[in-house]
Amino acid sequence: MREFVATELCVHQARWDDMDREIGYSIAVRQExxxxxxxxxxxxxxxxxxxxxxxxxxxxxxxxxxxxxxxETSDEFPWPELRKIRSNLFQIIHQPIGHTG
Known part of the structure; x- marks a missing residue:
């Protein structure tokens, strides 16, 4: 039984390795x-x-x-607040010169 299981594992691993090379899964995981x-x-x-x-x-x-x-749409604290702060800062940066608001 041990020999049978070892052989089956080797066959399964070889199939996995073939498919992995074909689709590039391990390479993609490493790049990530x-x-x-x-x-x-x-x-x-x-x-x-x-x-x-x-x-x-x-x-x-x-x-x-x-x-x-x-x-991007998380409504959990602090994400909406940080997005609002970013928006406020963007508005301040892009105000016309001389505008006070």
Missing amino acids: EISSAEEAQLADQLFSIDATSIAGITAKIDGLIATGEPG
């Missing part, structure tokens, strides 16, 4: 892991530097939302 690590490194860099402008603060909020938000 690399991309996630790069994203985390870039986010760390973004959040470790001081913003020196409203545009810089907006970029940090964008980065925070992009890396942390569970979905």
Whole structure:
């Protein structure tokens, strides 16, 4: 029985390996892991530097939302609030010169 199970496992593994090469699953998973690590490194860099402008603060909020938000329409705290803050900052940045509001 042990020999039969070992043979069946080898056959199953060979089928898996063939399909994996055909569809590229393992390569895609590895690339996703690399991309996630790069994203985390870039986010760390973004959040470790001081913003020196409203545009810089907006970029940090964008980065925070992009890396942390569970979905673009999440209504759980703090995501709607952060999206509103980002929108407010965008409006301030793009106000006509001399406008006070």
